[in-house]
Amino acid sequence: MKNISFLLVGVLFGIIMTKSEAISWFRIHEMFRFESFHMYGIIGTAVILGAASIWAAKKFKMKTLRQTLVTYTPMKLSIPRHLLAGTIFGLGWAITGCCPGPMYVLVGHGYWIILLVILGALLGTFTYGVVRKYLPH
């Protein structure tokens, strides 16, 4: 029950993803064809504002609700790993037109075919867990 607040933030997220049309395959396809500014505008605005707010939170030593400071555990920089992982993700993103967040939202809209996409994502996640020792990290 203590997670109810996260559920409520999730509800807002679902509504925002719907109204922004970022859950639309058509918007993602259009983005990769460079035929509209829409998605670039959304991501660009979110990143600029996000970076500014995180900068301010660190600068003014904002306390989170868990009484911690805003920090980020940096990942080890591995160019081949991140480039390869990103490319694999991008190949799938351009087919399904949705990344993980929108998948859940689309199921809420009643697009049952996305349940298969989620099944695929679970299989992909599981496969990674099994073969990860053979991959460059």
Added chain:
Amino acid sequence: MDISNTIQRKSNKNMELVSNPTTFLDFIRQPWHWAVSGVAIAAIMFVLTWMGRSFGVSTTFKATCTALGAGKVSDFFKIDLKEEGWRMAFAIGGLLGGVIAAFFLSSPEPVAISEATQAHLSEVGLALPEGDSTGRGFVPTGLLNFSSIKGILLAIGGGFLVGFGARYGDGCTSGHAISGLSHLQLPSLITVIGFFIGGLLMTHFILPFLF
């Protein structure tokens, strides 16, 4: 004279917006400008940060694998599910948000993609998006569907690549493109560049053979 009339009409409209809930819903229902959406997504990221968590959705797949017993096969899935409860709640919330949006906030008009994209879709024989309520507003049923082997394989295969890539890179669009870039992380920038390399390859060189 004209200007003052316009201002008058605008303020009347605003008054109506506040006083009339139906009009307010209509106001939310229309598709949002990209800047409004961008601000709203940044706000979600910041609220989660303020709640002491880090915005990221794809780890819910890992947690689901763990819940289904994947820890028996690989140590990678031996994680404390209690730590992931908030994330699962967030994802379920996203699903409920989709339900609410579908029932109360659906836009009367189809997603307004550019004319160039519309022309391209017609060329490859995919139906244009319709209004939200038709069930063909957000997903191209000609490409992803239950009615053909190809439609099923593309849905599962596309999902597989997303799930595999997200775990390999330890994050998806929310974790890297929004959260990671907001924290000015170089690994996130490289991952996002990868997202676009993969997306462009698929869209321009592979999908044309799959339509």
